[in-house]
Structures are given as structure tokens and as C-alpha cells.
Amino acid sequence: MVVESQPAVGSVRPPGDLNPRRDPALDFPDADFGELSAADYQVLGFMSGLEVHQQLITRSKLFCRCPAGRFVEEYDAEVLRHMRPTLSELGEYDGTALMEFKTKKEIVYQLERGSVCTYEMDDTPPFEVDDEAVRIAIEISLLLNLNLVAELHVMRKQYLDGSIPTGFQRTAMVGLSGVIPFRVPELGVNRELRIRQLSLEEDSCREISDIGHRITFRTDRLGMPLTETVTEPDLLTPLELQAAGRLLARVARATGKVRRGSGAARQDVNVSVAGGRRIEIKGVDNHKGLPPLVHIEAFRQLNLLRVKAELERRGVTGEMLFVPDGGRPWEVSPNVFDASTALQPCDFAPIHDSLQRGEKVIAVRLPGLGGLLNHRTQPGVSFAREFADRIRVIACPVHRPFMMHSDLRDYGLDPRQWRILQKQLKAESGDAMMVVWAPETDAATAVREIFIRAHDALKGVPAETRQAYRDGTNGFERILPGPDRMYPDTDTPPLPIPDSAVIEVRAGLPETPWVREERYRDLGIDDAAARRLAAADWADLFDELALAAGDGARRLAAALEKRIPHQRRQGRLTSLPEAERLRPLVRAAETGAIRPEAFELALDELIEDREAPPDKVLSTFCPGTEDRAELESAIAEVLNRPDAPVGKPGDVIVRWAMGQLMRRFIGRVDAQAVKGRLVEALQTAATEVEG
Numbered sequence: 001m002v003v004e005s006q007p008a009v010g011s012v013r014p015p016g017d018l019n020p021r022r023d024p025a026l027d028f029p030d031a032d033f034g035e036l037s038a039a040d041y042q043v044l045g046f047m048s049g050l051e052v053h054q055q056l057i058t059r060s061k062l063f064c065r066c067p068a069g070r071f072v073e074e075y076d077a078e079v080l081r082h083m084r085p086t087l088s089e090l091g092e093y094d095g096t097a098l099m100e101f102k103t104k105k106e107i108v109y110q111l112e113r114g115s116v117c118t119y120e121m122d123d124t125p126p127f128e129v130d131d132e133a134v135r136i137a138i139e140i141s142l143l144l145n146l147n148l149v150a151e152l153h154v155m156r157k158q159y160l161d162g163s164i165p166t167g168f169q170r171t172a173m174v175g176l177s178g179v180i181p182f183r184v185p186e187l188g189v190n191r192e193l194r195i196r197q198l199s200l201e202e203d204s205c206r207e208i209s210d211i212g213h214r215i216t217f218r219t220d221r222l223g224m225p226l227t228e229t230v231t232e233p234d235l236l237t238p239l240e241l242q243a244a245g246r247l248l249a250r251v252a253r254a255t256g257k258v259r260r261g262s263g264a265a266r267q268d269v270n271v272s273v274a275g276g277r278r279i280e281i282k283g284v285d286n287h288k289g290l291p292p293l294v295h296i297e298a299f300r301q302l303n304l305l306r307v308k309a310e311l312e313r314r315g316v317t318g319e320m321l322f323v324p325d326g327g328r329p330w331e332v333s334p335n336v337f338d339a340s341t342a343l344q345p346c347d348f349a350p351i352h353d354s355l356q357r358g359e360k361v362i363a364v365r366l367p368g369l370g371g372l373l374n375h376r377t378q379p380g381v382s383f384a385r386e387f388a389d390r391i392r393v394i395a396c397p398v399h400r401p402f403m404m405h406s407d408l409r410d411y412g413l414d415p416r417q418w419r420i421l422q423k424q425l426k427a428e429s430g431d432a433m434m435v436v437w438a439p440e441t442d443a444a445t446a447v448r449e450i451f452i453r454a455h456d457a458l459k460g461v462p463a464e465t466r467q468a469y470r471d472g473t474n475g476f477e478r479i480l481p482g483p484d485r486m487y488p489d490t491d492t493p494p495l496p497i498p499d500s501a502v503i504e505v506r507a508g509l510p511e512t513p514w515v516r517e518e519r520y521r522d523l524g525i526d527d528a529a530a531r532r533l534a535a536a537d538w539a540d541l542f543d544e545l546a547l548a549a550g551d552g553a554r555r556l557a558a559a560l561e562k563r564i565p566h567q568r569r570q571g572r573l574t575s576l577p578e579a580e581r582l583r584p585l586v587r588a589a590e591t592g593a594i595r596p597e598a599f600e601l602a603l604d605e606l607i608e609d610r611e612a613p614p615d616k617v618l619s620t621f622c623p624g625t626e627d628r629a630e631l632e633s634a635i636a637e638v639l640n641r642p643d644a645p646v647g648k649p650g651d652v653i654v655r656w657a658m659g660q661l662m663r664r665f666i667g668r669v670d671a672q673a674v675k676g677r678l679v680e681a682l683q684t685a686a687t688e689v690e691g
């Protein structure tokens with residue numbers, strides 16, 4: 001029997017996407033992110049890797065001469081397309097292609113004259129590859145210690161979600177197989193990170209909306225050059241993954257030729273646990289959200305493996321969970337019932353409205369799945385959402401909600417209606433029932449997807465790509481593309497990379513983060529502080545000042561780390577101060593012209609009052625010839641103030657008076673000297689009173 005619910009995609013996948021350990025830690029209790037140690041992740045068999053997509057700063061797009069980085073809000077024209085699967089070179093339909101076809105999407109491209117030409121719309125062949133982009137890609141490859149290819153071979157990578165009108169992305173490998181130092185003292189990590197490869201690619205369209213069967217893209221971003229950097233799955237805890245992401249970002253930024261800001265760097269993460277499968281979560285645009293995201297995915301996989309084990313225990317088999325091909329599912333399977341008439345009238349508003357619109361309400365029996373739909377898979381998410389996600393993405397119902405299930409009996413239907421469905425479907429106590437409502441065609445697609453997902457539950461973790469949500473959970477995006485999704489681009493000849501270009505790029509290479517850290521350690525800055533400084537955006541400012549700081553480099557590093565974030569929090573620092581403005585202070589501290597304790601105060605003043613001449617600011621903190629005389633009169637003045645705690649114990653008065661005096665004399669007179677003079681003055685006063 002031919003079964004549509006078991007697409008061939010599963011059978012042709014290479015086993016490479018399975019976690020090398022096949023023994024899931026089924027007894028390991030669910031835990032929130034932050035509760036587990038590195039040893040716990042080892043027990044889970046946690047593995048992860050990164051693919052970082054980084055936009056480059058170039059004038060032009062990669063294969064045409066449209067401007068790169070021009071983002072528009074208006075458009076001059078719209079183009080409508082439909083996706084159709086085409087046979088691959090091997091004469092097979094790709095699973096992803098079939099999935100995209102099933103969604104029956106209309107794809108709308110919004111075009112703006114200044115940011116797109118006929119190349120992006122597949123009406124003219126590619127121009128020569130952008131030279132600037134190639135050089136930046138070589139530069140980042142060299143920083144990552146990758147082996148450069150001798151020639152760029154442009155390949156086509158299938159891209160079927162509509163975000164590239166041609167249905168493929170042009171991509172060329174630039175470097176492969178490199179290692180970089182991976183040193184994270186706070187995680188106890190000191191080893192190497194293997195980089196698999198770096199490719200130069202075109203960016204896809206920006207998605208504007210995705211409603212029902214219509215998805216809309218804007219083409220301004222399409223064709224912009226990106227580098228894609230892929231690590232090996234060497235990252236063994238969520239925090240290691242985050243540290244690696246940050247490290248790769250710093251390497252790219254060291255060139256000064258990569259774009260910053262929202263959407264300029266996007267990461268796909270691969271994660272698996274023992275017994276599970278490499279799952280790719282797409283498009284994470286910040287590092288902060290990475291650790292909880294992969295932690296939650298690790299436990300989603302573990303929970304899917306628990307569901308699998310339970311189904312095996314119950315004796316549920318693949319044959320029990322499919323729908324014969326051909327016709328409407330409710331016409332060909334006793335496990336599917338068209339309840340559109342049986343549920344009339346219905347008090348439950350979503351079903352009532354659906355029937356009013358002339359849609360179908362379909363009930364499905366899932367043998368042996370009773371109780372499992374409520375099984376937790378992610379925080380606040382149950383196994384049922386695996387089904388809902390697939391229906392949402394592939395059947396594209398416009399109205400929400402569009403489904404319910406029998407593990408939540410209090411929701412939707414009343415007990416009498418559930419009994420009707422149970423009777424019609426011959427559902428037993430160990431079975432689950434699902435109800436979907438949608439236009440007839442979508443409902444048929446939805447039902448088939450329900451059985452595909454139920455069938456996949458027997459495999460544990462199905463091969464798919466997933467999307468990250470803001471709350472740290474993730475959801476189905478699409479079936480993982482087949483292994484044959486890359487093929488040579490016949491429009492572009494191989495492009496040799498001349499040695500001269502490599503020599504030129506090599507000569508101008510910036511410092512890598514790890515070399516920078518080492519340089520800071522050599523200045524006497526401790527390990528952790530050196531790492532933080534190398535990652536800080538004021539590292540260049542520090543470098544400009546370090547020579548003047550001499551032995552005071554540590555003090556300078558500490559002061560910048562303390563005061564710059566503080567001033568930012570206060571809203572007083574929108575851009576970093578110029579080195580010229582701070583240099584007199586750094587020099588004064590180095591020569592001893594200003595006392596160490598005044599350093600940060602003077603720094604604050606220089607930052608806060610950007611108009612004041614630095615010399616004038618410094619003079620208020622530098623010792624002068626009149627300081628002693630001024631101190632004497634200030635002591636008298638302070639002790640005679642009406643708010644002086646007269647009559648209190650001596651040490652209380654001293655502490656209070658010191659607070660008043662040091663505000664004025666810090667940097668100019670040593671605190672011990674001020675205290676000495678204060679105590680003397682108090683003693684003299686006491687003697688006078690006694691006398």
C-alpha cells in the first residue's frame with residue numbers, strides 16, 4: 001500500500017543527523033534553564049553547533065549592482081508567484097518542496113525601483129560576483145584559520161519557502177576546516193573550536209506578512225552579501241553555544257566590514273540530545289536568547305523520546321496511524337469522521353462560526369495516543385502543539401483556533417458531543433481524538449498532517465527545521481531539506497582567487513579577539529578583565545589611551561569598565577568620549593599629578609561635561625600650593641556648620657566631616673592627611689572648651 005503519510009524523505013536522509021549516542025536519559029527530570037551543570041548536559045548527551053549569517057558592508061549586492069543595505073518602506077510594484085515543486089537533478093521530489101507545495105501559498109513580492117533589478121526576479125543572469133564581498137569573506141576566513149579554496153564555485157542551494165524568487169540561493173564556499181582558540185574562563189573552557197566552513201551567500205527577502213495562503217515579501221534585502229560560518233557540533237552546554245556565538249561575532253566585527261543592528265547577524269542553531277536528532281532552529285538574531293532556547297529544545301527532544309517509549313510500551317505501530325492515499329481522508333479512513341452535520345448546532349463559537357462559513361469540522365481518532373497529547377514538551381507547551389504547529393504551517397488555516405483534542409475535555413465541545421464523536425470513530429479509552437475545522441481542502445491537508453505527525457511520534461524526534469519564539473520555546477517551521485539540495489550554478493564560471501588578493505588581505509588583517517586578550521594580559525590585566533575588555537566596545541578607546549597609561553593600564557581598564565556602563569545607564573553617554581579628551585587625565589595619573597582615588601571622579605566629570613576643557617576639569621582634582629591653607633579654612637567651616645553632629649561621639653563627627661571634606665579635596669589632598677588635620681582641629685577645639 002502506498003502511504004502518503006510516510007514521505008520518502010525519512011528514508012533518504014543520511015544518518016548523520018542523529019545524535020551519536022542512542023541511549024536517551026529518559027529518567028532525567030525536566031529542569032528549567034539555569035538549573036543544570038555541564039555534567040548534567042553530558043548525561044543528556046547535549047550537542048550543539050552554530051551557523052552564523054552575517055551581512056557584510058558592501059556598496060552592491062552580491063550578484064547584481066543594486067545597492068546593498070538600502071531598506072525601504074514603500075514599493076513601486078507587486079509580483080505574484082505560485083510555488084511548484086520541480087524534480088531535483090536526481091529525479092526526486094525533495095520533501096521540503098512537497099511540503100511547500102502542500103501549503104498552496106501565493107507569494108507576493110514587493111519591489112522598489114532603487115533596491116531591486118531584474119536579476120533578483122530571475123529575469124536576467126547574475127553579474128560578476130561582488131569583489132568587495134569576496135575580500136571580506138577571505139578576511140573573515142583567514143581570521144578563523146580556515147583553508148581558503150583556490151576557486152570560488154557558485155552553487156545553488158534550494159530555498160523553497162518563497163523568500164528567494166528563484167527558489168534557490170547562490171552560495172560559494174570560501175574557506176573550510178579551521179580551528180580557533182576557544183577560551184571562556186568563567187565556564188572553565190580552554191580548548192579549540194572547530195569551524196567547518198565559511199561561505200559567501202545572498203540574503204533572502206524580508207517577510208512582511210504571512211496570513212492564510214498568502215505570504216508577502218519585500219525584496220530590498222534580497223541578494224545582499226552574507227557570510228555563513230558553520231561550526232562543528234562542539235558546543236556541549238547552552239552557555240558554551242552562547243560564548244561561541246559571541247566569539248564568532250567578535251571575529252567578524254574585528255574586520256569593521258560587517259553590518260550591525262537588528263537582523264544584520266542571524267543564527268541558526270543545531271541541537272540534539274542522546275537518542276534524538278539534530279534539529280535546526282532558525283533565525284535567532286541575538287545571543288542572549290540562545291541558551292534557554294537550546295536548553296528547552298534539549299528537553300523537547302527528551303520528552304518526544306518519552307512519548308515514543310510510551311507508545312512502544314502500548315504497542316502502537318505505524319500501521320495504526322495512517323490514512324490511505326487518495327480521496328478525502330474522511331472518505332477513506334474509519335479513523336476520520338466528517339462531523340460537520342453531527343455537531344450542528346454547536347455552542348462553541350469557533351466551530352459555530354466555521355460551520356457558518358460553510359467549512360468542514362473533522363474528527364480524528366488516534367489509536368493509543370490517549371493522555372499523551374497533554375504530555376509536556378516545552379515550558380507551558382504540550383505534545384498537542386506539535387500537531388497544531390504542523391497544521392498551522394502546512395494547512396494554513398486563516399481562523400484561530402482551528403483544532404482541539406480529547407485530552408482537554410473541558411475545552412470546546414460538551415460531553416454529549418464528545419460521546420457522538422467517540423461512537424462514530426469507535427474510539428476506546430486509550431485513544432485520543434482531535435477535531436479540526438477549516439475550509440474543506442485545508443481540513444483534508446490538516447487531517448493528513450495529523451497522521452504524519454502521529455506517525456513521526458514513533459520515531460521520537462522528526463527531522464525538521466524549527467523557528468524560535470520570543471518566550472524561548474520553538475515551533476515547527478518546515479521539513480528538513482533533503483541531502484540533494486545543493487547543485488552547481490551553471491550561470492557562473494569558477495572564479496579563481498588570485499594569490500595577490502590573499503596576500504593583500506592578509507597584510508591588512510585586524511587583530512583577533514584571542515590575540516587582543518593576550519595583549520591585555522601582557523599589560524598586567526587579569527584574565528577575566530582582559531576578556532571583558534577585548535569584548536567591550538570601548539576596547540579601541542582603551543588602546544588609544546594605553547600608551548599614555550603606562551603602568552596604569554589596569555586602572556584605566558577598570559575605570560572604563562565601571563564608569564562607561566554607569567554613565568550609559570544614567571543616559572549621559574550616547575557616544576564614547578574621544579581619546580584626546582581623556583588623555584590628559586590618563587597622563588596625569590601616570591605621572592602622579594593626580595591622585596589615584598580621583599581618577600574615576602575626574603573621568604566622570606570629563607564624560608558628563610563634554611564642553612569643559614579637560615585641563616580645567618583636571619585642575620579641580622590636582623594638588624595645588626593653596627590646598628593646605630584651603631583645607632584649614634574648610635575644616636573650620638565644616639565643623640561650624642549648623643548641621644554638624646555636635647555632641648556626638650568623636651568618631652561620628654570625624655566620619656561625617658570626612659564625607660563633607662573629601663568631596664572637595666579628593667585627589668588634591670591625601671585622605672589620611674585630611675583625617676589627621678581634622679582630628680587635630682577637633683582636639684584643639686575640645687581643649688579650648690575645657691580651658
Ligand SMILES: [Zn+2]
Binds near residue numbers: 061064065115117118
Ligand atoms: Zn539587482
